[in-house]
Each structure stands twice: as C-alpha cells, then as structure tokens.
Amino acid sequence: MDWQNIFSLALQQGLGPSAVVYCLAAIGLNVHFGYTGLLNFGQAGFMAIGGYAMAAVVSTWGLPFWLGIVVGLLLAVVLALLLGVPTLRLRADYLAIVTIAAAEIIRQTVGSVSLLEYFGGQDGLTGFSDSFRSLNPFSGSIGIPGVVSWRANDAWVMLVGWILVVICCLIVWLLMRSPWGRVLKSIREDEDAVRSLGKNVYSYKMQSLIIGGIFGALAGFITALKSAAINPSFFATDITFFAYTVLLVGGAARVLGPVAGAIIFWFLLSFLDLFFTQAAATGLIPESIMTSNQASLMRFIFMGLALMLLMIFRPQGIFGDRKELALDAR
Amino acid sequence: MPAETTAPMETPGRGTSASALRAREVLADVAHEPGAKKPDPIVVADHITRSFGGLTAVDVEHVEVQRGVITALIGPNGAGKTTFFNLLTGFDRPDSGDWSFNGTSLNKVPAYKVARMGMVRTFQLTKVLSKLTVIENMRVGATGQKGETLLGAMFKPMWHRQETDNTKRADSLLERFLLIKKREDFAGELSGGQRKLLEMARALMADPELVMLDEPMAGVNPALKQSLLGHVKSLRDDGRTVLFVEHDMDMVRDISDWVIVMAQGKIIAEGPPESVMGDQRVIDAYLGAHHDEALTFEAEEKIHAEASSEFQGGRAVSAAPRASTGTTERTGSTATTSEHAAASEPASTRTDDHEDGPR
Numbered sequence: 001m002d003w004q005n006i007f008s009l010a011l012q013q014g015l016g017p018s019a020v021v022y023c024l025a026a027i028g029l030n031v032h033f034g035y036t037g038l039l040n041f042g043q044a045g046f047m048a049i050g051g052y053a054m055a056a057v058v059s060t061w062g063l064p065f066w067l068g069i070v071v072g073l074l075l076a077v078v079l080a081l082l083l084g085v086p087t088l089r090l091r092a093d094y095l096a097i098v099t100i101a102a103a104e105i106i107r108q109t110v111g112s113v114s115l116l117e118y119f120g121g122q123d124g125l126t127g128f129s130d131s132f133r134s135l136n137p138f139s140g141s142i143g144i145p146g147v148v149s150w151r152a153n154d155a156w157v158m159l160v161g162w163i164l165v166v167i168c169c170l171i172v173w174l175l176m177r178s179p180w181g182r183v184l185k186s187i188r189e190d191e192d193a194v195r196s197l198g199k200n201v202y203s204y205k206m207q208s209l210i211i212g213g214i215f216g217a218l219a220g221f222i223t224a225l226k227s228a229a230i231n232p233s234f235f236a237t238d239i240t241f242f243a244y245t246v247l248l249v250g251g252a253a254r255v256l257g258p259v260a261g262a263i264i265f266w267f268l269l270s271f272l273d274l275f276f277t278q279a280a281a282t283g284l285i286p287e288s289i290m291t292s293n294q295a296s297l298m299r300f301i302f303m304g305l306a307l308m309l310l311m312i313f314r315p316q317g318i319f320g321d322r323k324e325l326a327l328d329a330r
Numbered sequence: 331m332p333a334e335t336t337a338p339m340e341t342p343g344r345g346t347s348a349s350a351l352r353a354r355e356v357l358a359d360v361a362h363e364p365g366a367k368k369p370d371p372i373v374v375a376d377h378i379t380r381s382f383g384g385l386t387a388v389d390v391e392h393v394e395v396q397r398g399v400i401t402a403l404i405g406p407n408g409a410g411k412t413t414f415f416n417l418l419t420g421f422d423r424p425d426s427g428d429w430s431f432n433g434t435s436l437n438k439v440p441a442y443k444v445a446r447m448g449m450v451r452t453f454q455l456t457k458v459l460s461k462l463t464v465i466e467n468m469r470v471g472a473t474g475q476k477g478e479t480l481l482g483a484m485f486k487p488m489w490h491r492q493e494t495d496n497t498k499r500a501d502s503l504l505e506r507f508l509l510i511k512k513r514e515d516f517a518g519e520l521s522g523g524q525r526k527l528l529e530m531a532r533a534l535m536a537d538p539e540l541v542m543l544d545e546p547m548a549g550v551n552p553a554l555k556q557s558l559l560g561h562v563k564s565l566r567d568d569g570r571t572v573l574f575v576e577h578d579m580d581m582v583r584d585i586s587d588w589v590i591v592m593a594q595g596k597i598i599a600e601g602p603p604e605s606v607m608g609d610q611r612v613i614d615a616y617l618g619a620h621h622d623e624a625l626t627f628e629a630e631e632k633i634h635a636e637a638s639s640e641f642q643g644g645r646a647v648s649a650a651p652r653a654s655t656g657t658t659e660r661t662g663s664t665a666t667t668s669e670h671a672a673a674s675e676p677a678s679t680r681t682d683d684h685e686d687g688p689r
Contacts, residue, residue, distance in 0.1 A: 171484075174483070174484045174486075175480075175483050175484065177486075178477045178478075178482075178483035178484070178486070178489065179469070179475045179476075179477035179478045179483065179489060179493065180477060180478050180479065180480060180482070180483030181483065182462070182466060182469065182470055183470065183478055185459070185461070185462060186459045186462060186470050188461075189459035189460055189461055189462065190457045190458075190459055192421065192453070192457060193453070193457035193458070193459060194459075194470070195421070195441045195442050195445070196419070196421075196441065196445055196450060196451050196452075196453070196457075196533075197442075197445060197450070197470060197471050197473075197532065197533075197535075197536060198442050198443075198445035198446040198450070198473050198536055199442055199470075199478070200440075200442050201442065207480055323516070324461050324516065327460045327461055327516055327518035327519065
C-alpha cells in the first residue's frame with residue numbers, strides 16, 4: 001500500500017483540469033439552481049455547445065482560435081434563449097425536462113453521421129488546441145517535488161482554468177451582493193411575490209439562464225482543451241449530475257461552494273479509485289471478494305454513500321447555512 | 331411617520347380622523363346600488379368575465395373604486411373576490427372586459443407593470459421571501475432600483491446611495507409596522523400575523539397609490555388584528571387608496587368607507603357599511619336570511635314540501651329557495667344544492683387559517 005502515491009495522485013486530480021471543468025459547470029448551475037431556483041438539467045448541453053463551437057471553428061473551418069471562443073460564447077447565449085423563451089413562463093419542472101432533452105439532442109447531433117465532415121461523428125475533433133498550447137509558458141513537469149506534479153500542458157490548462165474560476169466567482173459575488181442578485185434570490189423564494197412588486201420575473205430568469213450558460217460554455221472550452229480533443233462522450237448526461245453533486249457538496253447559493261465542492265469531489269473520487277485498486281492488487285481485499293476491475297468501480301458506490309450521508313447530516317453542504325435550509329420544513 | 335401609527339388606533343369605529351370624515355363626505359352623494367358612479371374613481375372596470383370550464387367565476391358589469399377611501403370587497407366563499415383581484419392586478423387574464431387604473435387601460439398589461447403603475451397587491455396566502463431577511467424583503471419592494479439592472483449591479487458605487495436611502499425608508503416602515511426588532515431575522519421565521527405585516531410594509535416600499543389587500547386578517551390573532559386595523563386606516567391617512575377582500579365582518583364595519591358585495595361572480599350591492607349590512611340582497615346572499623330563527627312545525631313542513639317538490643321536479647331550481655324567507659339554509663342543505671350551501675355559510679366560518687400554513 002503506497003499511501004504517499006495515493007495521496008499525491010488524488011491531489012493531482014483534486015486540483016487538476018477535470019476539477020476545473022466541474023467547478024466552472026457547477027458555478028453556472030449555482031447561478032441557475034442555487035440563486036434563481038431554475039432546474040437546469042442540461043448543463044452538459046451548454047458545455048457541448050461551447051466546446052464544439054470552438055473546436056469546429058478552428059479545425060473544421062480553419063479560423064482563428066479566439067474567434068472559436070467568441071462563437072462558443074455566443075452560441076451558449078443563443079441556446080439559453082432557445083431554452084428559456086418557451087419554458088421560463090411555465091412552471092419550474094418544464095425547464096428541467098426541456099434542458100435534459102436539449103442536452104441529449106445536442107450530443108446526438110454533433111455525433112451524427114450526416115454531420116461527420118463538420119463534427120467528426122463519434123470520433124470527434126482534434127487539432128484545434130495548437131494555438132492555445134503555443135502560448136504555454138511552462139515546460140517539463142510542474143508542481144511541488146515529492147508531493148504533486150503535473151505535465152506542462154495540464155499545468156497550462158489549470159492556470160488558465162483556475163484564473164477563469166476566480167473571475168467567475170468574482171462576477172457571481174459582485175452580482176449576488178447587488179439588488180440584482182436579491183431579485184434572483186427572491187424569485188427562487190416566490191415568483192408571484194416578486195411580480196407583485198413590479199419586477200419583470202421572466203427577464204430576470206432569462207438573464208440568469210444566459211449567465212449560467214456562459215459559465216457552462218467556459219467549462220466546455222476547458223473540457224476540449226485539457227485533452228486536446230473533443231467527442232460526444234465528453235458531454236453525456238451524467239456530467240450534469242456530477243456537476244450538481246459538486247454544487248451540493250460545496251453548498252448551493254454560496255459563491256465558493258462550487259470551488260470547494262469540485263476539489264473535494266475529485267480528490268475523493270480518485271482517492272477511492274486508487275485505494276481500492278491498490279487494495280485489490282496488493283491482496284488487502286482478497287480476489288474472492290472482488291477483482292481489481294470491480295474494485296475501481298467501488299468509488300462510485302462510496303461516492304453515492306458519501307452523498308447520502310451528506311444529505312442526511314449536512315444537507316446545506318460545506319458552506320451552507322443549516323438554519324436557512326430548515327426554514328423550508330416549517 | 332411613527333406618530334401616525336397610534337393615532338388611528340385610538341379612535342373607535344370608523345374613526346373621526348380627517349381622512350375618514352373626508353371619505354364619508356365624498357361618498358355621501360353616491361347612489362347605493364351596484365355599479366354606482368363615483369366622483370373620482372381610481373379604478374374603473376367594465377364587463378369583466380372570467381370562467382373556469384363551465385363555472386363563471388367573475389361576471390362584473392361595471393364597478394368603480396373611489397380614490398382616497400377604504401373600499402371593502404366582501405362576499406361569501408366562492409363569490410369570485412380573489413379571482414376578481416387577480417384579474418385587476420394582471421395575475422390572471424379575463425375572458426372579456428376592460429379595466430383601467432388612473433385612466434390607463436390595463437387590458438393585457440402584465441402584472442409587474444401594473445405594480446409599477448402604483449397598484450400593489452398582497453396575497454391571501456402570505457408570500458414572504460422566507461430565506462431572505464426581513465430588511466432584504468423590504469429592500470426588494472423598492473421600485474426603480476439602479477442596481478437591479480445587470481450592468482448596474484456589478485458596480486456598487488452606481489447603486490450604493492440609492493440602497494442607503496431605500497434602507498432608511500425600509501427601517502422607518504419596519505418601525506411603523508412594529509417589525510424593527512425582527513430586522514435581521516429570516517422572513518420564514520416570522521409568525522403568520524407578522525408575515526401579514528411584513529407583506530403590507532413591503533407593498534408600501536413601492537409607494538403605491540392603490541394598495542390591494544387580499545384577506546389581510548386571515549389567520550391573524552385578535553390582538554394583532556387591532557394593530558393591523560390601525561395600519562390599514564393609516565394608509566388612508568397617507569392619502570392612499572385601499573381595496574381589500576375580507577370575511578371578517580367586524581373589520582369591514584370598523585374600517586371601510588364603502589363596501590362592494592359580490593356573490594356568484596356578480597356585484598349585488600354597494601354602499602357604506604351600515605346600509606350594506608342592512609340590505610336584504612346581501613343578507614340573503616351572504617348570511618342566509620333569518621338563519622337564527624327558531625324552526626316552527628309549520629316552517630319545517632313547508633321546507634319538506636319544497637324539498638320534495640324540487641326532487642320531483644328533477645333538478646333544483648336555483649332562484650326559488652332563496653326568495654322564500656327562513657328556509658334558505660335548510661333547504662340548501664336538504665336539497666343538496668351545493669351552490670346554496672356555499673352561499674349560506676355563516677360569516678363566522680373561516681375557511682382558511684394559515685397561522686403556520688404553507689408559505
């Protein structure tokens with residue numbers, strides 16, 4: 001049992017590019033669900049739109065990288081409008097149904113055979129991250145010697161990613177302390193009350209959907225850049241639910257909730273994976289109980305258990321306020 | 331401001347404050363009939379109908395609400411009062427009709443614009459924003475906030491001053507409504523009566539010309555009721571118009587200058603409280619005629635005869651039982667015409683008591 005190795009690799013994942021992706025996606029969901037009460041189950045759709053727009057603009061049409069970013073952000077706004085216009089006037093559950101369906105439609109469309117020449121079907125696209133990587137100031141291995149280290153490309157994605165996370169958190173903080181954020185929180189509590197006070201609820205919900213969607217698109221960019229490739233399987237439905245897990249672990253409606261949530265989620269997930277794999281390999285868990293293949297799946301079982309315990313003993317997440325949550329029970 | 335809080339509470343009855351006297355004077359010449367013309371109406375509604383499936387919930391021919399007075403909208407359960415409220419404030423759309431506020435037509439105007447025009451409502455089931463503090467609840471109520479636009483929100487200097495002013499106004503309102511001690515508590519922690527107070531105070535943050543209160547006394551304990559009454563009267567002293575729905579007849583008699591009575595979606599009577607309470611149509615529709623008279627043998631025979639003839643007639647005739655005095659209530663229940671059972675429900679029957687109800 002190599003504990004140092006397990007901790008080192010778990011830390012590498014906990015701060016690594018994957019954690020950045022889920023952190024950005026969860027910040028978007030925090031604006032939607034945590035602050036406005038919009039049930040967006042299609043965050044993976046916003047990520048796919050962002051990632052694919054950037055990748056296709058660069059590798060299919062051969063246009064500059066920055067243009068890909070701009071197109072990705074614009075399309076995320078368009079998607080938010082498309083989803084919001086028909087559903088935001090209706091009850092909250094309609095948005096949930098429409099978003100989960102839309103995310104799947106987007107994934108199937110970019111993976112379809114008829115659009116193979118643009119999006120590369122199930123194999124996806126590659127070769128769009130050259131100009132991004134050419135800006136990389138790092139070379140060799142980066143990290144704290146003996147504790148944790150990342151490859152140069154990962155380090156560059158992480159640097160850009162965590163800077164984006166800081167900027168997003170700053171924006172969320174600025175918005176949510178303002179009267180604008182107060183209206184969003186009020187809408188979460190009771191739409192009709194807000195309407196009766198002369199606020200255009202529909203417009204606020206739309207703004208929230210757009211802002212959260214843009215954060216989702218940023219997560220999509222990082223998804224594509226971290227592996228220098230993109231394909232439909234990166235944006236499966238479970239991505240959205242992992243992002244929700246991240247949000248709930250950290251605490252909804254808290255600025256730093258998604259950040260803490262993402263780090264803890266990825267640290268634990270890879271820690272459990274490494275622990276069970278090594279335990280099975282070294283014979284700590286006998287072959288008769290589980291094989292090493294089965295052992296690596298134990299992480300999801302334990303992650304689920306941890307989530308259940310969290311909901312029972314600390315339903316407000318790490319940063320949440322228990323008192324606030326208890327109000328619902330009255 | 332705080333001085334006004336106590337003044338109206340000390341005066342018994344409809345009050346002898348300047349605004350109460352003025353209100354009485356203005357309404358002196360108005361005819362006591364449904365749809366009467368008022369000297370200076372703030373709200374005028376014409377031919378408003380709204381039906382849910384086969385049931386016509388609201389069918390109002392013409393009604394006017396006088397500016398600067400307290401008007402009560404009363405009627406038995408299911409009379410369409412709350413529906414009419416929703417229609418006026420844009421929370422529901424009528425099937426037909428036209429209505430205006432200060433001369434501006436409100437047809438197809440969304441609820442939030444109606445509120446911005448100065449016609450702010452409260453709800454029968456109080457809608458406080460549970461997870462916001464009391465003071466934050468109040469701040470949401472202020473209109474025209476610069477910090478409520480997306481770009482303005484990012485830069486605190488843009489809205490900081492306005493926020494301070496709003497907070498000052500909110501504090502003085504909280505003081506007036508005796509909620510200042512609860513300033514930093516979550517609104518979800520307040521009692522039912524305090525929520526009613528908060529909702530009323532929050533509505534005032536928008537500085538409305540017309541305050542519409544949907545059952546302000548529902549689920550409020552008697553002690554707090556007196557203070558709420560004072561607050562409603564103080565709105566008139568501020569020069570605001572008040573229109574409220576209420577079941578509590580004592581309250582209606584106590585504070586309203588004018589009463590509009592609805593039954594089965596229609597306006598059946600109008601007038602000052604004393605005259606309306608004595609109106610035979612109102613007594614028939616609302617209280618059930620002679621409902622506390624002793625049941626004599628002859629009367630009972632007559633009821634049985636009527637009931638059996640109704641059954642033999644195949645279906646209940648709706649107009650007949652109400653016209654015959656002394657029988658409405660009992661005929662209603664024996665003949666199983668639910669419509670009458672509802673109409674003859676005594677005033678004391680409270681359908682909803684949400685002291686600790688759902689938020």
